Amino acid sequence: MGKDQPPHPTPHAPQPALQLRDLWLRLGREVILRGVNLDVLPGEGITLLGENGAGKTTLLRLLASGLRPTRGEGRVMGFDLRDSRAVRDYIHLMPVDAGLYPDLSCTENLEFALKMHAQTGDVAAALRRVTLEAAASRRVRFLSAGMRKRLALARAHLLARPVTLIDEPFANLDTAGRQLVLELLAELRTGGVTLLIAAHEPELARQVAPRALRLAAGILHEE
Numbered sequence: 001m002g003k004d005q006p007p008h009p010t011p012h013a014p015q016p017a018l019q020l021r022d023l024w025l026r027l028g029r030e031v032i033l034r035g036v037n038l039d040v041l042p043g044e045g046i047t048l049l050g051e052n053g054a055g056k057t058t059l060l061r062l063l064a065s066g067l068r069p070t071r072g073e074g075r076v077m078g079f080d081l082r083d084s085r086a087v088r089d090y091i092h093l094m095p096v097d098a099g100l101y102p103d104l105s106c107t108e109n110l111e112f113a114l115k116m117h118a119q120t121g122d123v124a125a126a127l128r129r130v131t132l133e134a135a136a137s138r139r140v141r142f143l144s145a146g147m148r149k150r151l152a153l154a155r156a157h158l159l160a161r162p163v164t165l166i167d168e169p170f171a172n173l174d175t176a177g178r179q180l181v182l183e184l185l186a187e188l189r190t191g192g193v194t195l196l197i198a199a200h201e202p203e204l205a206r207q208v209a210p211r212a213l214r215l216a217a218g219i220l221h222e223e
């Protein structure tokens with residue numbers, strides 16, 4: 001291991017799943033995060049609340065190593081946030097727009113996600129679980145917004161990365177779809193996944209991610 005690399009976590013030294021220390025983030029002229037501190041234990045479920053524009057999506061992107069902090073420190077499963085390669089081995093971010101490949105079919109999207117993480121899984125069963133079996137070979141660009149959300153959830157559930165970040169899981173879903181989200185996310189937690197959900201529906205999100213945090217004016221508070 002090179003001397004500039006962060007130490008590998010070992011079974012004898014358990015790491016917090018997520019840790020932020022005095023983390024600041026500026027995007028353009030705007031300061032979005034102002035000294036955020038966070039400690040999340042492995043397997044914990046966190047609901048992230050905040051008004052439109054509060055910075056929830058930005059914080060999720062930063063944790064997924066898609067944005068670099070302006071100042072401060074952050075670790076995911078013991079790895080420095082700036083070490084995006086290592087962080088991405090542990091994390092999955094389901095973005096608000098589902099983040100799917102529009103010209104691939106539902107099946108191909110799930111197969112591709114498994115391949116990217118060198119994982120195997122039952123794609124047909126995953127599609128059945130979110131009632132998309134009839135659309136398995138349909139290209140994502142021809143799916144409704146709710147169907148895309150279901151497909152993205154199937155992907156997050158299939159991958160079950162140790163840290164799973166989900167941006168607005170309940171948006172665009174009907175009542176049955178929202179119930180399905182709760183079931184799939186609860187199963188992830190039961191399997192030991194650390195879950196962070198950004199949502200505008202605290203009463204729903206807290207059923208599977210009971211610890212609530214609120215982002216306001218760039219600062220993260222316990223609810």
Ligand SMILES: Nc1ncnc2c1ncn2[C@@H]1O[C@H](COP(=O)(O)OP(=O)(O)OP(=O)(O)O)[C@@H](O)[C@H]1O
Nearest residue numbers: 027028030032050051052053054055056057058059
């Ligand atoms: N690439 C960017 N460059 C500059 N500013 C950005 C960029 N991305 C987001 N922002 C700004 O960051 C702030 C936080 O946006 P963000 O999307 O994180 O909020 P949010 O809490 O997820 O909101 P919502 O509930 O509406 O989804 C907003 O003021 C937004 O304009």
